[in-house]
Amino acid sequence: MNEVDLTKALKRLEIPSFQFFEKIGSSNDAALTWAASGAPDGALVIADEQTQGRGRMNRQWVTVPGAALAFSLIFRPSPQEQEGISLFSALAGVAVQQALEKTFGLPAEIKWPNDVLVNGKKLCGVLVESVWMEARVEAVVVGIGVNVAPSSVPAPEMLLFPATCVETEADRPADRLLLLREILREITAWRKHLLSSVFYQLYSSRLAFQGQWVKVSQPGDQITYGRLKGVRTNGCLLLESEAGDEIALTIGDVHLRLG
Numbered sequence: 682m683n684e685v686d687l688t689k690a691l692k693r694l695e696i697p698s699f700q701f702f703e704k705i706g707s708s709n710d711a712a713l714t715w716a717a718s719g720a721p722d723g724a725l726v727i728a729d730e731q732t733q734g735r736g737r738m739n740r741q742w743v744t745v746p747g748a749a750l751a752f753s754l755i756f757r758p759s760p761q762e763q764e765g766i767s768l769f770s771a772l773a774g775v776a777v778q779q780a781l782e783k784t785f786g787l788p789a790e791i792k793w794p795n796d797v798l799v800n801g802k803k804l805c806g807v808l809v810e811s812v813w814m815e816a817r818v819e820a821v822v823v824g825i826g827v828n829v830a831p832s833s834v835p836a837p838e839m840l841l842f843p844a845t846c847v848e849t850e851a852d853r854p855a856d857r858l859l860l861l862r863e864i865l866r867e868i869t870a871w872r873k874h875l876l877s878s879v880f881y882q883l884y885s886s887r888l889a890f891q892g893q894w895v896k897v898s899q900p901g902d903q904i905t906y907g908r909l910k911g912v913r914t915n916g917c918l919l920l921e922s923e924a925g926d927e928i929a930l931t932i933g934d935v936h937l938r939l940g
C-alpha cells in the first residue's frame with residue numbers, strides 16, 4: 682500500500698481528506714489528535730503497520746505490514762445523529778459484514794457489538810472512541826482492523842476468540858484497497874440510514890448467535906448468561922435469562938455458552 686495507490690482507490694468516494702502512514706502507533710490515536718485539530722467529517726487515517734494498535738477494553742491489536750487493513754474514520758455527528766451515537770459502532774460492523782458478503786460471497790456475521798465473524802472466527806474488530814464537548818459528541822472515531830492475509834492472524838495463544846482472515850475464508854487472494862473501497866462505500870451508504878428501521882433490520886438479521894445461550898463478559902469481571910434475543914434500536918444487546926427476564930447490555934464480549 683502506498684499513497685499513490687490509496688489516492689486512486691479513494692477517488693470518487695466521499696472521503697474529504699486522508700492521512701496515510703507506513704508505520705504508526707495507533708490510527709485511532711492519530712485520528713483523535715486530528716479530530717481535536719479540526720479534521721473534517723469523513724476524514725480517514727490509514728496505516729500499513731501499527732506498533733501500538735488498540736482493541737476494545739484496552740486490549741492489544743496487532744497489525745503487521747502488508748497483511749491487514751487498519752484505519753480510522755472521523756465523523757462529526759449531525760444533530761440528528763447525536764440521538765443515535767451508539768449506532769456508529771453498529772455501522773462499522775454492518776459495513777464490513779456487507780462488504781465481505783458482497784465482494785467475497787462470505788457468510789459474514791456480526792458478533793455484538795461489531796466484531797465480524799466468518800464461520801465462527803473473528804476477522805475484523807472495531808474500536809469506537811468519542812470526543813465530547815460538554816453534553817455533545819464533537820467527533821466519533823471509528824477504528825477498523827481487518828485480517829486480510831494469513832500472516833495478519835495472531836498466534837492462537839494471543840487470542841481470546843478464534844481468528845481467521847479474508848484470504849483463508851475466501852480461498853483466494855484479496856486486494857486490500859478494493860476491500861477498503863467497499864467498506865468505505867458501505868459506511869457512506871448506510872450512514873444515511875443509521876436511524877432507520879432498514880438499518881436496524883439489517884444489523885439484527887446479521888447478528889451471530891441469535892437464539893443461542895451465550896456468556897457475556899463485562900468490565901470488572903462481571904459475567905451475564907442468557908439466550909441471545911437480538912438488539913434494541915439503540916444498539917443494546919438483549920438477552921433472556923433462564924428465568925425468562927429480559928436483560929439489556931450496553932457493553933461486553935459475547936461468547937457461546939458451552940455446557
Ligand SMILES: O=C(O)CCCC[C@@H]1SC[C@@H]2NC(=O)N[C@@H]21
Pocket residue numbers: 706707708709710731733734735736737738740742750751752753796805806807808824825826827
Ligand atoms: O476487536 C477489538 O477489540 C477492536 C480492534 C480495533 C482495531 C483497529 S485497527 C485500526 C484502529 N486503530 C487501533 O489502534 N485500533 C483500531
